Amino acid sequence: MEQTKTLNPDLVREFVIAGHGNLERVKQLLAESPELLNAAYPWKEDDRETAIQAAAQVGSVSVAEFLLAKGAPLDICTAAMLGRKDQVEKFLAQDPAKIHAKGAHGIPLLTHAGFGRNLELVEFLIARGATVGLSPALHNAVSRDDTWIVTWLLENTRPDLAWKNFQGKTALKLAEERQNSEMTKLLREHGARE
Structure with a gap:
């Protein structure tokens, strides 16, 4: 910088x-x-x-x-947000400790990956030990209407469905505001409540 x-x-x-x-x-x-x-x-x-x-x-x-x-x-968090799994893999090959990388304001790598529209990347990061930032990653996937990532996270991890973002919104509230009935149903089926 x-x-x-x-x-x-x-x-x-x-x-x-x-x-x-x-x-x-x-x-x-x-x-x-x-x-x-x-x-x-x-x-x-x-x-x-x-x-x-x-x-x-x-x-x-x-x-x-x-x-x-x-x-x-390009840093690892930006690569994750962009869904560039190949570049994230290169960063981790050079320095495996980057699995715990944080971007601005201490925002974890996995949280950035929630925006990336790349389920393989999310699976890869979690398999490598990236678990910090799981609930915000779920929110980010909801904000992108990425049902496939949200489904995988709900079925394979344990995000805190009561967690609220900086606007005080749960993932369910965000899905409802986006008028995404499929996402709302999915979250409710996995225990999300207002």
Whole structure:
């Protein structure tokens, strides 16, 4: 990550916030200030975040792909969010301890994989010992209407169905809001309640 000493911290913050899914703003800010690409904003002393990490933690594929095309580095959490099992395998071959990797704000690898639309990747990570972040991974799969991943997680693991995301919503509430009757039924069949 680049040092942010010479960059205006407010500009870095704005860019990182835009990285959470505002592709047009990311494009505009990067065109005006290319040095923002790998700049990290220090939310806390031990919690720095780049725009690509922001995109990875919220599942913003379009922002992540754009930033990668511009030269941002691919890390294991971003690869997992993008569903790139082959690249996740390469990261783990180089360093097996990365199975416990965390992205921005300490968000676990498995949570990122919940966005990835790749059941083989989720199965692979769990088989390798990635269990932290299981309930948020379920939420992320629900948010993508990924019935196949949700089904596998419910049948093969034990996510906390009462767990609530940062908006105070359970996976069931999220499925109901998305008007996904198949997902709602599936979650209820596995014990989800409001």
